[in-house]
Amino acid sequence: MKKYIAEFIGTAVLVIFGCGSAVAANTLVAELGFSGSALAITTLLIAFAFGLVIVAMAYSIGNVSGCHINPAVSTGMLVSGKMMVNEYIGYLVAQFLGGIVGALILMLMVGTDNGLGQNGFGEASALGINMGQAFLVEVVLTFVFVIAIIGVTSKVENGSVAGIVIGLTLTLVHILGIPFTGTSVNPARSFGPALVMLFAGESLPISQVWLFIVAPIVGAILAAVVYKAIASEK
16 A cells, blocks of 8 residues: 555655646746747756656656556566556556646645646647647657666666656656647646646636547657567577
């Protein structure tokens, strides 16, 4: 039970601080009319916010649950044979509940006028990419993120630096992905804000959230399969 509580807390913290940083940064851009260079800096700040949350959680709850705080990561671990199915289901429940509670707390903190850092494509994308492009972007980003996690956690000697590597990798995929989809790579992180925005009267995020559930899962499965193939002994 303790590991499920840890996953719940970790996912909630990820949404509060990661999505919260996105809301704060985007609000400043909207109200102050920052230039293109400032927008680039804003993207970096949001990316590092997500990455630093992972580092913080990895070194606080990592020894309890492994700090997946992401259904895609848990899927990668399941396919890699590092999780049992019943444990996997428990992780998913905890993560999605954590994402919802985190979004609710964020709503109480900042309201919903400027969104909750939800993901999207089409009119909800800064670059206006279509559904197919968004799906590909999320698969690629999640593939890179999950294969890095599987790789760095496959050696015991990497334990002391795994949290930093994983956090920096999440930062990397956010730097590329934010202009395209806002970067999900995490179904629970996407579902929580989308659901809460629905309660606030905004239906677009929940209508698109399926993509940010399916694409990261596909990317995670591919990452696990590819890593198993390239890392297997000859």
